[in-house]
Amino acid sequence: MSPQLGRRPSTTRAVISEVAIDLFTRRGFDETSVDDVAEAAGIARRTLFRYYPSKNAIPWGDFDVHLEAMRTHLDALGDDLPVAVALQTALVEFNRVDADHLDSHRRRMRLLLEVPALQAHSMLMYTGWRDVIADFVARRTGASRDDHLPQTAGWLMLGVALAAYEQWLTDPAADLAALLTDGSRILDRGLRAL
Structure with missing residues (x-):
């Protein structure tokens, strides 16, 4: 009986992403081909492209699933919670990483x-x-997602997240949740008016 081609039962987006991140970290992103990733994951190149549209998408893993979880988290918050506090909780929750995945997450980021x-x-x-951030702010303020205020809030929260990650990558002892919380508090005064 000949072996079957295609997806192995254990292949998932997360497994492919982890295999790729390991290769990208060891060999370099530019030096690692899609064929290298597919081979290391034990799948065909064509199968890899069923999971990810491009090599650049692979390090992002299941990002869409995480976005939907953040949207659900924000939607579940009561309207009595101030916008700034709601965004802070969503930011920390979205970026929560189990201790046993910290090294992997650090390599990904x-x-x-x-x-x-x-x-x-x-x-x-x-x-x-x-x-996701702009949709929440728009809903809470009666604006459209494309209006200036919701878009500004989205960019501000992204800035907080990126600044926290830069600090976290620089200092292995840093607490990511604390950096995200501290950064979002900086915005609190401006967002409190919402």
Whole structure:
């Protein structure tokens, strides 16, 4: 009987992403091909593209699932909670990482924030993240997601997240949740008026 081609039962987006991050970290992003990732994951190149549309998308893993979880978290918060506090809780919750995944997450974020080839794709991914924030602010303020205020809130919260990650990558002893909380408190005064 000949072996079957295609997806192995254990193949998931997360497994492919972890395998790729390991390769990208050891060999370099530009030096690692899609074929290298597919081979290391034990799948065909064609199968890999069923999970990810491009090599640049692979380090992002299940980002859309996380975005939906953040949207659900924000939607579940009561309207009596101030906007700034709601955004702070969502920011910390979205970026919560179990202790046993911290090293893996640090490698992922180092790639996403420091590899020039990933910068343009990252901006596209940040659009979806900012939209979740803008949708929430729009709902709470009666504005449209595309209005200036919700868009500004999305960009501000993205700035807080990126600044926290830069500090976290620089200092391995830093607490990511504390950095995110401290950064969002800086915005509290401006967002409190919402």
